[in-house]
């Protein structure tokens with residue numbers, strides 16, 4: 493159990509938090525196994541139920557094709573199903589036609605499970621000229637930017653979409669609370685957090701990058717629980733990404 497915390501002043505009352513999950517193979521491009529979907533996702537689903545947190549699952553078309561029961565469960569449990577491309581290839585290396593194909597294929601698979609209007613590119617990298625393609629494929633919101641990446645600070649356009657950047661990178665949520673909690677408190681609304689199902693599988697002995705594997709497994713799950721309980725104790729509002737208002741973003 494985490495320690496109850498007293499309410500902080502000033503930062504929480506109007507604060508919206510989006511808890512998002514990038515559902516994909518295990519830690520691409522280092523591994524391409526599916527332990528996260530098979531072993532990690534059930535633990536995450538149960539934790540989100542226990543804490544009554546609505547989440548947004550940005551899911552690759554490939555994941556939904558391999559694990560249709562996973563995509564169905566996202567919707568059945570009341571979460572938002574979003575799109576994370578099809579193959580988890582980076583859009584940075586694609587031609588316009590390849591990007592169109594990725595969007596068509598993934599959208600068609602995912603929309604068999606429900607309405608899908610939110611998008612996040614793999615590796616949080618989407619070339620600006622591709623943003624209008626999202627609208628062309630029926631997307632209303634893009635979360636491919638990240639406040640901790642250079643692209644966010646360059647010139648970007650709404651292109652008619654709501655654009656909501658990720659606030660902090662997933663491995664930071666596994667840092668010690670003394671470092672992590674001030675970072676969480678310093679971010680503006682909406683606070684967009686993201687994790688991956690593979691983080692809840694112990695990957696510490698695999699050869700993936702150190703910051704990706706550190707703290708994976710049971711520690712990651714208890715860290716997420718701690719973060720959500722901290723935010724709930726502060727009185728924030730958890731929201732699906734599709735429910736964000738335009739004025740909340742930026």
Ligand SMILES: [Zn+2]
Nearest residue numbers: 514516614615
């Ligand atoms: Zn991803």
